[in-house]
Amino acid sequence: MPPITPTQPRPRHRQTTWVTRIAFYGALAFFLLWTLGPIYWVVATSFKSGGQLFTWPPTYIPNPPVLSNYIEAFLVRPIPVYFRNSLIVAAVSTPLSVAIAALAAFGLSRYHFRGKNGLLFSILPDSAAPDRHTYQSIFDTFYRGFFEARARTAIVHPAQPFEEYAVLVVPALYVADEALLTRLVAYAERGGHLLLTFHSGYADEFNRVRAVRAPSLLRAACGISYQEYSNLAQPLTLKAATSDFVIPAEARAVSWADGMQLEGATALAYYEHPHFERFPAITSQAFGKGRATYCGTLPNMALAQSLAAWVMVQGSVPPQSAQLPASVRLHTACAKDGQTLAFYTNWSWTAQRIEAAASFGGHDLLGGLPVTPGAAIELGAWDVKIIVIDKADKRE
Amino acid sequence: MLKNVAVAGEPVQARTDRSRTPRRHFRWTPYWFMLPALIVLGVFIVIPIGYAFLLSLYRYQWNMPNLATPFIGLKNYTDIFSNTDLLNSVGWTLAFTVGSVSIEFVLGFSLALLLNARLMGRLRGLLRGVFLIPMMMSGAVAGFMWRMLFDPEYGPINHLLSLIGIGLIHWFTDGTATKLAVMTVDIWLAMPFIMLVLLAGLQGIPEALYEAGRIDGASSAQLFGFITVPLLRFPIMIALIIRSMDALRIFDLIFSLTKNGPGYATSTVVLYTYHYAMDYFQMGKASAISFVFLIIIAAISVVYMRLLCADETA
Numbered sequence: 001m002p003p004i005t006p007t008q009p010r011p012r013h014r015q016t017t018w019v020t021r022i023a024f025y026g027a028l029a030f031f032l033l034w035t036l037g038p039i040y041w042v043v044a045t046s047f048k049s050g051g052q053l054f055t056w057p058p059t060y061i062p063n064p065p066v067l068s069n070y071i072e073a074f075l076v077r078p079i080p081v082y083f084r085n086s087l088i089v090a091a092v093s094t095p096l097s098v099a100i101a102a103l104a105a106f107g108l109s110r111y112h113f114r115g116k117n118g119l120l121f122s123i124l125p126d127s128a129a130p131d132r133h134t135y136q137s138i139f140d141t142f143y144r145g146f147f148e149a150r151a152r153t154a155i156v157h158p159a160q161p162f163e164e165y166a167v168l169v170v171p172a173l174y175v176a177d178e179a180l181l182t183r184l185v186a187y188a189e190r191g192g193h194l195l196l197t198f199h200s201g202y203a204d205e206f207n208r209v210r211a212v213r214a215p216s217l218l219r220a221a222c223g224i225s226y227q228e229y230s231n232l233a234q235p236l237t238l239k240a241a242t243s244d245f246v247i248p249a250e251a252r253a254v255s256w257a258d259g260m261q262l263e264g265a266t267a268l269a270y271y272e273h274p275h276f277e278r279f280p281a282i283t284s285q286a287f288g289k290g291r292a293t294y295c296g297t298l299p300n301m302a303l304a305q306s307l308a309a310w311v312m313v314q315g316s317v318p319p320q321s322a323q324l325p326a327s328v329r330l331h332t333a334c335a336k337d338g339q340t341l342a343f344y345t346n347w348s349w350t351a352q353r354i355e356a357a358a359s360f361g362g363h364d365l366l367g368g369l370p371v372t373p374g375a376a377i378e379l380g381a382w383d384v385k386i387i388v389i390d391k392a393d394k395r396e
Numbered sequence: 397m398l399k400n401v402a403v404a405g406e407p408v409q410a411r412t413d414r415s416r417t418p419r420r421h422f423r424w425t426p427y428w429f430m431l432p433a434l435i436v437l438g439v440f441i442v443i444p445i446g447y448a449f450l451l452s453l454y455r456y457q458w459n460m461p462n463l464a465t466p467f468i469g470l471k472n473y474t475d476i477f478s479n480t481d482l483l484n485s486v487g488w489t490l491a492f493t494v495g496s497v498s499i500e501f502v503l504g505f506s507l508a509l510l511l512n513a514r515l516m517g518r519l520r521g522l523l524r525g526v527f528l529i530p531m532m533m534s535g536a537v538a539g540f541m542w543r544m545l546f547d548p549e550y551g552p553i554n555h556l557l558s559l560i561g562i563g564l565i566h567w568f569t570d571g572t573a574t575k576l577a578v579m580t581v582d583i584w585l586a587m588p589f590i591m592l593v594l595l596a597g598l599q600g601i602p603e604a605l606y607e608a609g610r611i612d613g614a615s616s617a618q619l620f621g622f623i624t625v626p627l628l629r630f631p632i633m634i635a636l637i638i639r640s641m642d643a644l645r646i647f648d649l650i651f652s653l654t655k656n657g658p659g660y661a662t663s664t665v666v667l668y669t670y671h672y673a674m675d676y677f678q679m680g681k682a683s684a685i686s687f688v689f690l691i692i693i694a695a696i697s698v699v700y701m702r703l704l705c706a707d708e709t710a
Binding site: 016021024027036053108110 | 428430523
């Protein structure tokens, strides 16, 4: 068998016949004449003396050519003044309009505000600018879902240890290196509940799409894979696929659907749609000692909250005490010096009065006053109280 | 050990309390950025339009300041429908738009295909520049230029036509001939734009598609119909939309070439409005006409925008 050489003959173009050539150059000549003919006439006329202007047949070539028209225009008539005026108009109006338009463009592209679309329409047709709030909208949806489900949350950076949390939510992790994905899988395997969102780990750290079936390294842990995906023109309703996953009436899948195929995972919910109904919207699979849940769509708030509640039940994470008002959250953290700090935060305009948890005794870090277990704590609007818990009282 | 729920992701820095409120609170910042543009828009667009609407409700003969300007309600508007000159100019505006845009399109598309042809080789860059020359010219200048060319007695066009046996054509006094002249100049002026848009589109079509088509045995016509045209749909729409909006609003070219004439034969709606305002001095009536025209143009623009946006998301 002859070896395949790298220098294969190039695909041969079909022979150009002389008919094609004549047609080609004929058409080209027509267009050139059509475009340049009138221009030539103007240029030729500019070199004609007065007598040559009105002849029959018309004078095609100025004979003799004269410069008197140019002399007249530039020396007698105020043509230079007109040029200067044009320059002044251009020099003033260009920077001015760029400055004004740049300000408006910045405001329009960077902010969401009331009346934006109306304004945009009146200033310029809609540009195809990317949505700069994509990441926030995905992140906020999940954060808020867990907040409403009364979870106690912390935001961790991949560089921080997240291995000891009961539940790890990973929203919009499109770009991720192999090490991080491996670590996430190991987290689930060792007993954590990992919640991933659509297109997790789809691209590597250089934003190159991974050349294996998605979700690549997460595939075994999640028990799903997908080759198709779609954006959703309309929010879709869902139907539950297991009895323990509650889907509120307002729940919707919006914007995106990964066309997941089950490879061992259990579907929690399916889309209600003639085409997308074949794909599960959310799946979950027990993996190692833990569990990996994959949300293939962007949930709306009702769905995010319901998903958060389900995930917390699976991960045995109790919601915060029902004694806390809906807008107040309690977080605890360990300071560098070993002290335990409790943060009471009031995320609302309404002042709140709460009771210090029975297990806490300590003092107010900022106010300095002692706080006894069960004492009343006043929280103003958007207020935070930090309580340093006495070592002796530290429990839990 | 604290059992917490963690939300992993990029560190979110300096989140203000506000961003976590259930309801977004009103922010002034974006409006400040918008303010200069809004002032410019307001002063140069909104206020004049509003003033034009007010004027359209009055009988206002502006060259006679001593004449009363009575409020006549919508009479200026109802007059529009009995004004045959105006209705004729609407018809001519539409005929001009459809006629010249379609011919421009065919010629511009042909030229783009010609420039994109393999035979063009290294000449392409140079010739593209040459064919763009008319685009750099303003409509008014082109109008004056072609007036010399179309001059019935001394112009080269009639001379060249006489060489092939066509007798004297009265380019500026015969209605039909004048209309043809106007369309010719518009085609000359705007064809490069269509060529430019479509050529850019053509050069974006990967050669591999044609190769694949040829391997499958497609004829040239099939390559054109099933590859070129579908992939050019967006540039074609852009070119047609921009050109027809321009053609509907045409003013400077006709003003310098024929100034409505002969009679109102080449008077478009915009020219007719100008004529009413500047020759008859009837500012109220002119305002009413321009206001109706504005609404029609705005409606067409909205339809076009929708079409374009739908196309982008499809």
